Amino acid sequence: MENRIKYLFLSLALVLVPTPGVAESLQPMIEPDVSPVPVDEALIDTEDFEIGIFAGVLSIEDFESSLLYGARLSYHLSETLFFELDAGFAEGGQTSFEKLAGNVQVLSDSEREYSYYSINLGYNVLPGEAFFSENYAFNTNFYLIGGAGATEFAGDTRFTINVGAGYQILLTDSVAIHLGLRQHYFRMDALGAEKTSINTEVSTALSVFF
Amino acid sequence: MIGLHIVRILVVIFGLLPASLMAGGFWNSGDTTDLRVRIVEPYIEVRTGPAPGYPVVHASEKGEWLTILKRRTRWIQVRDDRGREGWVSVAAIAKTEDPTGATVDLKVRNFDEFARRDFEAGLLMGEFDGAPVTSVYGGYSMTRNLAAELWASHVLGSASEIRMVNANLVHQPFPEWRFSPFFTLGIGHLWVDPKVTLAQPEERDNSVGHAGLGIRAYITDRYFIRAELKEYKIFTTRKTNEEATEWKIGLSIFF
CATH class of the missing domain: 2.30.30.40 (SH3 Domains)
Known part of the structure; x- marks a missing residue:
């Protein structure tokens, strides 16, 4: 509306006020120094990747709980689906048997190092907004995630399946924090008979879109 | 070992998704x-x-x-x-x-764009000779019928761990079909790492050759499902070569 009033006012001014320059030549008095920029898809900054670091607690079956840390890279296919590549590191503690028996070591120190990678597909089930005080609103996503990869622990590398859920809070349009809960399943035979080891991860991540 | 594998996966992913990174640039600040x-x-x-x-x-x-x-x-x-x-x-x-x-x-990505794609990348899972396999790949379409691909796979068997890289050519006779079959032929290399719990572990690496067939099924936007069956010939130094069958299914994206 404001633009239209300006437009009317200026058009009127153009008609009423004599402009000497126009009569002499049709060249514009001032050459514009910016040429119009055609909009091309390649010029638009696309932020479909998200890179982040995470830390939390991993409860390793039979081997206590441990600090967990790692990194992840996500690629957002659409507003609902994303691929995620994760790598995490933790360290197994002592089994109850080792504690009770005293001077017994089931695993060597290097075998207690726990590392995994997983390739996952995430699904944003509940996109939404969260409100902090009267002044701030953050976009959020509650997502389900699952995938497969490998875990190296107890001198063995095993195929691992993981499933979980997470809550993403976008602090700005490019920076997010995640709260996550995941379950990692793999077969292991370090304590005799082969069994499924179920390990629970609770973690917090900080990520940036690029 | 896993660390190396992760580095490899990252290299593949970063190497094959340049279109998206070039669009707009990595650190696009206010000077544009x-x-x-x-x-x-x-x-x-x-x-x-x-x-x-x-x-x-x-x-x-x-x-x-x-x-x-x-x-x-x-x-x-x-x-x-x-x-x-x-x-x-x-x-x-x-x-x-x-x-x-x-x-x-x-x-606006649609089926026509899918038929004209230049790059594709994806993640597939399945079985290699009875053991779980996870693979990532990237491909470049040279023509609408012919593409070149690079793969990295991780096989986790009960007796050994195998890491494998492959290069192959893919021929797609009917690019205009929504469910489009393809044939593939390629070579690669695998590294076998036996489990430490076994007696006399023997580390080895072998060249492989493989042939297969599969299908791409366009879903929506820029995703499609890819499924394939490959027959591997593992060239050993012994008198007989080994064979392995692999099937995989997964989700891919195109650019």
Whole structure:
């Protein structure tokens, strides 16, 4: 509306006020120094990747709980689906048997190092907004995630399946924090008979879109 | 060992998704010229977030100019001349005009785009000789029928761990089909790492040759499902070569 009033006012001014320059030549008095920029898809900054670091607690079956840390890279296919590549590191503690028996070591120190990678597909089930005080609103996503990869622990590398859920809070349009809960399943035979080891991860991540 | 594998996967992913990174650049700061579009339709809805569920906070009218800030999946963040920011669908921006008066050239991904793709990348899982396998790949389409691909796979068997890289050619006789079959032929190399619990572990690496067939099924936007069956010949130094059958299924994206 404001633009239209300006437009009317200026058009009127153009008609009423004599402009000497126009009569002499049709060249514009001032050459514009910016040429119009055609909009091309390649010029638009696309932020479909998200890179982040995470830390939390991993409860390793039979081997206590441990600090967990790692990194992840996500690629957002659409507003609902994303691929995620994760790598995490933790360290197994002592089994109850080792504690009770005293001077017994089931695993060597290097075998207690726990590392995994997983390739996952995430699904944003509940996109939404969260409100902090009267002044701030953050976009959020509650997502389900699952995938497969490998875990190296107890001198063995095993195929691992993981499933979980997470809550993403976008602090700005490019920076997010995640709260996550995941379950990692793999077969292991370090304590005799082969069994499924179920390990629970609770973690917090900080990520940036690029 | 896993660390190496992760590095390899990252290299593959970063190496094969250059189109997306080049679009707009990695560290695109304020020195670029503003991209501006003018609304031609009666109005455009502006939302608080990049998904259809976010509330519409305002509408911009026909004739107004919007500055494009960035894109995330199928959404574009814009700022109007009053400084208000919000997210607009790519489909809506594709109906606006740029300062030269031309309609903005934004691709809305559909099946035609899929048939004309240049790059594809994906993640597949399945079984290799009875053991679980996880693979990532990237491919470049040289023609509509012929593509070259690079693969990295990790096989986790009960007796050994295998890491494998492969290069192959893919021939697709019917690129215009929504469910399009293909044939593949390639070579590669694998590294076998036996489990430490076994007596007399023997580390080895072998060259492999493989042939297979599979299908690509376009879903929507830029995703498709890919499934394939490959027959591997593992060239050993012994008298007989080994054979392995592999099947995999997974999700791919194209650019």
